[in-house]
Amino acid sequence: MKPLHRVLLMYCTILLPMVSNAQSKTINVLIGTYTNTGKSKGIYVYAFDPNTGRLSLKNEIESANPSFLALSSDKKFVYAVNELEKGEGTISAFQYKRADGKLSLLNTQLTHGDSPCHVTVDANTRYAVASNYSGGSFTVFGIQPDGRLSEKVQLVKHEGSGPDKSRQEGPHVHSATFSPDGKFLLVQDLGTDRITIYRYDASDNKQPVALTAVNEAKASPGSGPRHLTFSKDGKYVYLVQEMKAAITVYSYKDGHLTPIQEVSMLNPSFGGEVGAADVHISPDGKFLYASNRGEANDIAIYSINAATGEISHIGNESVKGKGPRNFAIAPDGKFLLVANQYTDEVIVFARNEETGRLTDTGNRIDVGAPVCVLFDE
Numbered sequence: 001m002k003p004l005h006r007v008l009l010m011y012c013t014i015l016l017p018m019v020s021n022a023q024s025k026t027i028n029v030l031i032g033t034y035t036n037t038g039k040s041k042g043i044y045v046y047a048f049d050p051n052t053g054r055l056s057l058k059n060e061i062e063s064a065n066p067s068f069l070a071l072s073s074d075k076k077f078v079y080a081v082n083e084l085e086k087g088e089g090t091i092s093a094f095q096y097k098r099a100d101g102k103l104s105l106l107n108t109q110l111t112h113g114d115s116p117c118h119v120t121v122d123a124n125t126r127y128a129v130a131s132n133y134s135g136g137s138f139t140v141f142g143i144q145p146d147g148r149l150s151e152k153v154q155l156v157k158h159e160g161s162g163p164d165k166s167r168q169e170g171p172h173v174h175s176a177t178f179s180p181d182g183k184f185l186l187v188q189d190l191g192t193d194r195i196t197i198y199r200y201d202a203s204d205n206k207q208p209v210a211l212t213a214v215n216e217a218k219a220s221p222g223s224g225p226r227h228l229t230f231s232k233d234g235k236y237v238y239l240v241q242e243m244k245a246a247i248t249v250y251s252y253k254d255g256h257l258t259p260i261q262e263v264s265m266l267n268p269s270f271g272g273e274v275g276a277a278d279v280h281i282s283p284d285g286k287f288l289y290a291s292n293r294g295e296a297n298d299i300a301i302y303s304i305n306a307a308t309g310e311i312s313h314i315g316n317e318s319v320k321g322k323g324p325r326n327f328a329i330a331p332d333g334k335f336l337l338v339a340n341q342y343t344d345e346v347i348v349f350a351r352n353e354e355t356g357r358l359t360d361t362g363n364r365i366d367v368g369a370p371v372c373v374l375f376d377e
Helices: 003-024
Strands: 027-033 042-048 055-062 066-071 077-082 090-097 102-110 116-121 127-132 137-143 149-157 173-178 184-189 194-199 215-218 225-230 236-241 246-253 256-264 276-281 287-292 298-304 311-318 324-329 335-340 345-351 358-366 370-375
Touching: 042 066, 042 102, 055 102, 055 358, 077 102, 077 116, 077 127, 090 116, 090 137, 102 149, 116 173, 127 173, 127 184, 137 173, 173 225, 184 225, 194 225, 194 256, 215 256, 225 276, 236 276, 256 311, 287 311, 287 324, 298 324, 335 370, 345 370
Parallel strands: 066 116, 066 370, 276 324, 324 370
Antiparallel strands: 027 042, 027 066, 027 370, 042 055, 066 077, 077 090, 090 102, 116 127, 127 137, 137 149, 173 184, 184 194, 194 215, 225 236, 236 246, 246 256, 276 287, 287 298, 298 311, 324 335, 335 345, 345 358
16 A cells, blocks of 8 residues: 555544544434423423424433423522422522433522512523512522522512413512623513513622613513524524514613514414414524424414514424423524424424425424423523
8 A cells, every 4th residue: 555545544534433423413402391291300400402303301300380491591400499389489400411411409599479480690690580470579598609699689579460361360470680791681571461671780799680770671462572582793683472472572671671563373264262372583683483282283483684683483393292382493503403392392393504404303202291402401
């Protein structure tokens, strides 16, 4: 063999394992569930292959109704709300080891509000905020250096109601979202059709959420604000309205929201029960997705006009199951995972990065009453 050929052969022998290892690297996916159905135990950690879209179980931990999850910025801790009623609603802190997906309970605190259904953590992992749906409030907890939660620092109760007395007899705080600059906390209230915007200061040890100079933005009467997401440049906010199954687009600046558009999440021919749930933007900022529950059971797909923030409806894709409570887009944008709560499975869709369209890959995992899907990115 000639010397040059030997060099090339040695180079390829070294390079091929490196390429193979890079391609086989997996990403952890954490799944929160409802355990009161008897089909799940708590929180599950799966390894996700970004090349094939396949999932394999790595670890799990028992926890009561850990319906929504949040990950600390350093990826060392996971926080889960335990969605319980009758004064038993709690928030739990877990130590998290990325290598094997192992979760270990650190401590649990009462949220002092029934049915906590959402949790978020600030960028510095100083505070966690739990949204209490039935309690009509949100609770702020300090986070210790070891990841443990302090007792409540603040409990902020909303007041008011909405026109639908069957569901809006009082406030129902559904989620809280930090602004990209971390200076504001936007709180969505399904019961009052309002987004309340509070100033936020992580350096304040007594009252990080300021209760003065509060701003408000109204949603359509009877629409039921649920979740929102910011555009990639932070100039626009997209709100999913649960009861109306619509997306409201707002321009955003310094804690102020101005409505500029409202678009239905439903196909024009649809006439059944609605129940919109979640909303996310693709990593490239070009497409927006929102989940429809009720009788629609699909993902609404929109293109985003980067110059105006407005969206245009592309179509709807069936989730191949029932109750798409939550979904998540892979960090590289190639896949979208849907948690179908009522058919006990997570479905993996391939995402066309040029058109935004979704295609069922055939990959799915059986998980009892999945509620939250969270990529460890």
